Structure formats: structure tokens, C-alpha cells
Amino acid sequence: MNEPDDELLDDDQRLIAAAIREVCAGFPDDYWARCDREHEFPWDFYARMAEGGWVGIALPEEYGGGGRCITDAAVVLHEVAASGAAMNGCSALHLTVFGLNPVVKFGNDRLKETFLPRAAAGDLHVAFGVTEPDAGTDTGRIATRAEPDGNGGWRIFGRKIWTSKALESEVVLLLARTGDAGSGLRGLSLFLADLDPDYVDIRAIPKVGRNAVASCEVAYDGLPVEGWRLVGTENEGFRHILHGLNPERVLLASEACGIGEVALDRATTYAKERVVFDRPIGANQAISHPLAQARIQLKAAWMMALHAGRRYDAGLECGEAANSAKYLAAEASFFAADRAMQTLGGMGYASEYHVERYWREARLQRIAPVTQEMTLNYVAQNVMGLPRSY
Ligand SMILES: Cc1cc2nc3c(=O)[nH]c(=O)nc-3n(C[C@H](O)[C@H](O)[C@H](O)COP(=O)(O)OP(=O)(O)OC[C@H]3O[C@@H](n4cnc5c(N)ncnc54)[C@H](O)[C@@H]3O)c2cc1C
Secondary structure (H helix, E strand, O other), X not given: OOOOOOOOOOHHHHHHHHHHHHHXXXXXXXXXXXXXXXXXXXXXXXXXXXXXXXXXXXXXXXXXXXXXXXXXXXXXXXXXXXXXXXXXXXXXXXXXXXXXXXXXXXXXXXXXXXXXXXXXXXXXXEEEEOOOXXXXXXXXXXXXXXXXXXXXXXXXXXXXXEXXXXXXXXXXXXXXXXXXXXXXXXXXXXXXXXXXXXXXXXXXXXXXOOOOOOEEEEEEEEEEEOHHHEEOOOOEHXXXXXXXXXXXXXXXXXXXXXXXXXXXXXXXXXXXXXXXXXXXXXXXXXXXXXXXXXXXXXXXHHHHHHHHHHHHHOOOOOHHHHHHHHHHHHHHHHHHHHHHHHHHOHHHHOHHHOHHHHHXXXXXXXXXXXXXXHHHHHHHHHHOOOOOOO
């Protein structure tokens, strides 16, 4: 395990980090390798995190949550990732840690009272259904539609792709079209809908990594949704989701940093111990310099993530910082994991050393939940005022 590198945290956050390290110590690399290999959701780990109150850390206290800020939640997920749990651990948690933010901010009292206490207790699993096969990043083209049922509710028809944790979740925060076909981003509504197997078909998508948590194709065939399950205002669903994008970027950046750090830690140990040509391979600058570079990049990314989180928590504009953190962390994470693989040579490619698992999971950070290109588009257009390309 890395020397704890806590000087960037405040006193409370140091305690949080230490507590998470203690929980994670009970779930070593072999546990995560098995969950990944067997495509098995990490139920034991989830239960321990829920018992400790960590799953509900960012939910309001009045609903049984910890009432802590996003930066504290980022510290939790950073430690989980850095323990070697990587995305298999973080993805099991983060939709409950933060996914219900639109319900907290915009939901009616009944929604909050029904679902938030159960989420805070770790008893409600939530999925997030935005991405569609024919819309991709262009959310304005979402075609899944919510049709009024004549009794104040809706029926949902359509197809989503990549809905993570759909197999384990009872409910999904679902973005569906309530406006006419040409209504773009302004005709979308957000629902907290049941994943009722009578109306929903869920299939896991075979993928490169993070296999303890499946991401799924989900087909909706007339799923009934009662009126009170609308989150916020009809046709304002995209705006409600936008509200949560910056904190989500902060959390993902923190997770990415954690993966890079654990990969770097394994590589550093190996570089000190592995002897080739009668000297440790770490004596070769071709090995040590990229590892030093990885550390510098990871630290800069983690500082940016904390900076973005603190700005968000203080109610300040944080779009540039959050997008920058997400971009920097994804690059730093993959660079570190890739250099770790190179440092271990053939053993980097062997499952036994776990670096290949980190490498597969670090690669995901450049793609989801937002691609690197879209974070660059944000900075180019919204911060630098460059013309929009699409
Ligand atoms: C493991 C995994 C888990 C996921 N979990 C979820 C989930 O739980 N819920 C959910 O809703 N979604 C989820 N996603 C979906 C994820 O958010 C999308 O894959 C991601 O946003 C990219 O969308 P896309 O795959 O449709 O790519 P596309 O939109 O098809 O884009 C393909 C490529 O083109 C680039 N591109 C497109 N337009 C532009 C442009 N204007 N400028 C520059 N480049 C551009 C993109 O950056 C990307 O590199 C998950 C994805 C993965 C892989």
C-alpha cells in the first residue's frame, strides 16, 4: 500500500481517509480479482461500506445521510480506488453516493421521503439511464419516450445502453422524452422509475474491465411510472442532470487518481525489487523517470480534483476546475497504469500482479461517464470562448 499522502486533506478528511483504508484492508486485491473474473457484484464490500455510513455520506442528514460535502465523498472514493478496489469498488458505490443528487435538489417530498433514507442506509441500489445507442454523446437526440397514461402517470418505451448496475438496482434515474420529437434538450424529463422485470429487459454488455459491475442494454416496453415519480419539472430533466455534472466529474477524477496511485505503488515496489543485469530495474532512468512523471501528474490531478470539489462545496463556479480535474486525472491514471505495466514487463500482463486489472479500468476513465473530447469541448467553448464545432 502507498504511504498515505494526506497533506492535501483537512483533519476530518484525514480521519475519513484512514477509516476507509481500514475497511478496504479487509478486501485485498485477490477479492477484487475474483469479483472481476467471476463477474460478481462485491456485495460484502458494499455491505461493510453501508454499515459504516459511507454509502450515504453525501445525502442530507434529515434523510439519514451523513450530510457531508462532495470533497469528503471524493476522499472516500479516492481511497477505495487506491486500495486496489479500483473501479470495481467505486462503481458499486458511487451511484448511491451521488447519483440521487437530482432527487435531493429537485425531487418532491414523497420521492425524498420514500427513497433517500433507504439509499442512505445502503438498502436501495440505483442505476442511471441516459445514454442511448442512437444518440450517444448527443443527448438532445434521446428517443426513449414517456407517454402520458391518462391518469397523471406515464409509460416508458425505448432503449438505453450502458446502464451500469441495472442488474442489481431496484430503481433507475431515467431521462426520457416528454416533449415532441424535435424538442431536443428541452423536451426531456427525469424519472425515478422501477426496473420492473415485467416491462424491462436487461442484458449485460461484455466489456474490457470493471467486470464486477455490469453495464447493460435496457429495453423499456411500456414501463408504468406514476406521476409522483417525476423528478423536478416536466421537460426540465436535462437541466436537472446538468446540475450534478460538476460534482460527478470531481468524484470520477478522484477515483481515477486512486487507480493510478495503486498502479504506481505496485510498479515502484517492483522496480526496487526486480533485479535484471545485476541491478534493480528502477536504477534505469527509462524505468524511474516515467514513474516519477506519473507521480507528478497524479498529484497535480488530485490537487485539481480537491480544488474543484472545494469550489463546488463553497457554491462557487467550478465548471473549468471540474472538467480540468476529470481530464487530468484520466490521463494521469492511464499513464501511470500503462507505465506500471511496462515496469513489470511480462508480469505486468499477468493477472497475478493485478496491474493489468488497473490498466483495464484506468482506460475507462478516458471514455465514461464523459469522454476526454467532451471535457476539452467544454473548456474550449465555455471557458475560452472558442466557436462550437457541433
Ligand atoms: C463501462 C461504462 C459504463 C457506463 N455507465 C453508464 C451509465 O451508468 N449510464 C449511462 O447513461 N451511460 C453510461 N455509460 C455511457 C458513457 O457515458 C458513454 O459511453 C460516453 O458518454 C460516450 O458516449 P458514446 O459511447 O455514445 O460515444 P459517442 O457519442 O458515440 O462518441 C464516440 C467518440 O466520438 C467522440 N465525439 C463525439 N462527438 C464529438 C464532438 N462533437 N467533438 C469531439 N469528439 C466527439 C467522443 O468523444 C467519442 O470519443 C457508460 C459507458 C461505459 C463504457
